[in-house]
Amino acid sequence: MNYYFHVPFCASKCGYCAFYSLPGVGREVVDAYLDRLERTFVPCGRGETLYIGGGTPTFLTVEQMERFFKLLRSRIEFEEGAEISCEANPETLTPEKVALLRENITRLSMGVQSFDASVRNNIGRKCSDEALENAISLVRKAAFPHWNMDLIFALPGQSDEAFFAGAARALSCGADHISCYALTAEENAALKLPEDDERAAELMPAIARFLEGQGVCRYEISNFARPGAECRHNVNVWRGGLLSGHGPGACGFDGVDRWSNPPLEAWLKDTPPERDRISKAERLNEIFAVNLRTAAGWTPGLWAKVPGADGWQKRLKIIRTVASSMGEDWFIISEGRIALTGDGMMFWNSVAGEIFDYGT
Ligand code: SF4
Incomplete structure (x- = not known):
């Protein structure tokens, strides 16, 4: 099972943020969140992956993080x-939080x-250079088995050179x-923000070339990893794997329906999740499209593992129809594999739209 826990709390709200997150809540709110998890969380199978996302999970105090990990470790x-x-x-x-994370997780994101304080400031991301350097030094020393850094490109006030210098810095940090x-x-x-899709679209192939030149390969539209460092949780979910989601705003997938939990206030009152009931054909098309975000795409074996999967020949028929209307050079299609080329990945939204609409 792939478990996901959403921790919706943040120190402050970043200017660009449209995620479900609650800035600057008091300690008692986080305690109520932990109380509710302790009271109701029942695991549903052995954990292959667990992803704790936010929000900012490390907004919790050391004591709250200890309580949280104890709960997860004792039940899953x-x-x-x-x-x-x-x-x-x-x-x-802080040193205490990093030590606690190192004891309990295998991958820090x-x-x-x-890396440029003025760019962070422009987008309302409140983190000083001192705090960033301190965190990097703590995480480097802790030597997590895997470590991701999120970087944003094509930002206002950010030169392309500055982005590449930041990417190089991330790799040099490990x-x-x-x-x-x-x-x-x-x-x-x-x-x-001004819409600058063109700049982003121009920059992405250069970013891919740069990172791949350093041995860090693009395995999904926005994600690059050294071999073996891909995020297994996300890979499983993109391939239609089951997802047991917990916490306010968290989503899950039980093999038939996706569902999403309500916001904090309702979640604390045990309001049930909302089910996203769509037909089986639509669900399969959705899963089929989502994993085309990855460089590997689909093989007959991977497709057969999707809950309720239809035949591979049907998938070939769908993708050939879509490719004939969109441009064959975006697609890699053979009896053994369906994927998008680098150019095709840039237009994933359009490809996905065609797949969603197929036969519905
Ligand atoms: S830290 Fe993340 S979730 Fe929190 S406000 Fe900033 S972007 Fe949103």
Whole structure:
């Protein structure tokens, strides 16, 4: 089973953020969150992966983090070699928290976003250079088995050179996974960004070349990793794996429906999740499209593992129809594999739209 826990608390709200996150809550709110998890969390199978995301899981105090990990460790039976990931923001890390994370997780994901303080400031990301350097030094010393850094590119006030210098810095710090995102203008975010899709689209192939030149390969539209450092949790979920999601706003997938938990207030009152009931054909098309975000794409064997999968020949028929209307050079199609080329990945949204609409 792939477990996901959403920790929706943050020290402050970043200007670009459109995620479900609650800035600056008091200690008692986090305690109520932990009480509810303790009261109701029942695992549903051995854990192959666990992903603790946010929000900012490291916003919790050391005592709260201890309580949280104790709860997870005592209830979930993990498979040998399970991947346990946790997101962290540099400004919240202390030596005690890093030590606790090192004891309990196998993969740390740090939201750096930019190594340039003025760029972080422009996007309302409150983290000083001192806090960032301190966090990097703590994490380097702790030597986590795997370490991701999130970096944003094509930002206002950020030169391309500065982005590449940041990516080089991330690798020199020992990160073996880099998630590269371009911000998109979000209606719910405080910061109103100019849409600059063209700049982002031009930059991504150069980023891929740069990172691949350093042995860090693109395995998903926004994600790069050294061999063996890919995020197993995400890979499983993209391939239609089961997802047991917990916490306010968390999503899950039981093999038939996706569902999402309500926001904190309702979640604390045990309000049940909302089910996203779509037909089986639509669900299969959705899963089929999502994993085309990955460089590996689908093989007959991977497709056969999708809950309720239909035949591989049907998938070939769908993708050939989509390719004939969109341009064959975006697609890699053979009896043994369906994937998108680098160019095709740039237009994943359009490809996915065609797949979603197929036969519905
Ligand atoms: S971007 Fe991340 S750290 Fe910033 S407010 Fe949103 S969830 Fe919190």
